[in-house]
Amino acid sequence: MIHGNQNHMDHAGEPSTHLSPLLRLGATTSMQVAADLRRRILQGELVPGQRLKINEIAAICQVSHMPVRTALQELEAEGIVELHPHRGAEIRSIDARYIKNVLDVRAAIEVMLTGQCAAIIDDAGVATLDALVLDFEEKAATRDPTAMLRCNFRLHNFINRLADNSEALRVLDRGRLLIEAVRVKYAYGGSRVDKIVSEHRLLRDAIARHDVKASREIAQRHCEGARNELLKLLQGNLVE
Template identity: 30%
Template structure:
């Protein structure tokens, strides 16, 4: 049996790497995905690249328009606010169920992740902080023990990932995240479902000054004219990492 990766495996690898680049902001909303350049970077034909882009388009992370090609999906502000509102409700429900179903081992894991977040607050990049924060929320999804809810929450979280990451850069947001997580842990560990739901919902939702600051940050971070093309350069590091794994 050959150990060579299949076309579908290559497409999935490319999809995964491009998704990560989009969610982490390495590829920005509106940026063009050049099929040939991406194929060259990954050392493959354009076929698995097209397949990967189709999958990303189905999830909403990429927009594909006839004669214009594919670009990283951009969400207008009213729509984005609506998505954050839904995300807050889904996260809140995860917190409520976790408060009812969490085990002692999961409580310890949640506390350990929180300590990592505190330790990382002043010593690592916002991207690393965001990754630890993602693990914290994932632990709550797992503790909720509702696979469908977890799938839907993760899908929406991925869809708005680049924008959620932007929130991390707001002044004082890291300190606020740590404080809000402490309230979430307290409610979950006391098995207070209502408080856990409220704490997580308020933590994820964008309200008041947080909302206005977030909108201002989006306006200031839009790519300059021409900066969006091509996206293949943005995938270079990810592609080289994959090629090393395949060699």
């Protein structure tokens, strides 16, 4: 199982007693609580298997119980939290099997969507793709896993959304945060970052020339490489 820091701490090392500023404008209180919980999970302040008590969350976020309950229901729908009658909420526990299963499902969908993107992308889309590939490379130079994850998501999310398949996107989003939290915890191993940069360039070129077959093959290798490397990092940390 994945374990991490159980304390509720912010970047400065002090207890966090406020909502994240993310989504504050135009967002409901429950949306802000959900965003704050996602941030804490991604940063390892809240970890898989940890119980979430409504009283504690309400106190930390300085809100009433109702928006906390609504936020937890939202996270349950995303596959992040499990709600148990009379027992409260718990961040879903994850292990190697969970990671493999989720990433295998994601790979099947992303390969399909990448091929569809290659078939329909226009010049404006290719220009946007170029910018996203370059943005990732700039963040990759810093080796900051959180910044790289953010840019990697933007890149693949752009590719996936061009296919206009909302049902596929809904499946891709399920459990994504938990996988990203593992990635932030263990970062990237060995030469994986350079491999990602190379594969992004190959993927961009295949999509730009509307080569559906090559796009799908590159996406498949890309997904499999990400899965295998993350499982290897997880296994190495469990052994240690």
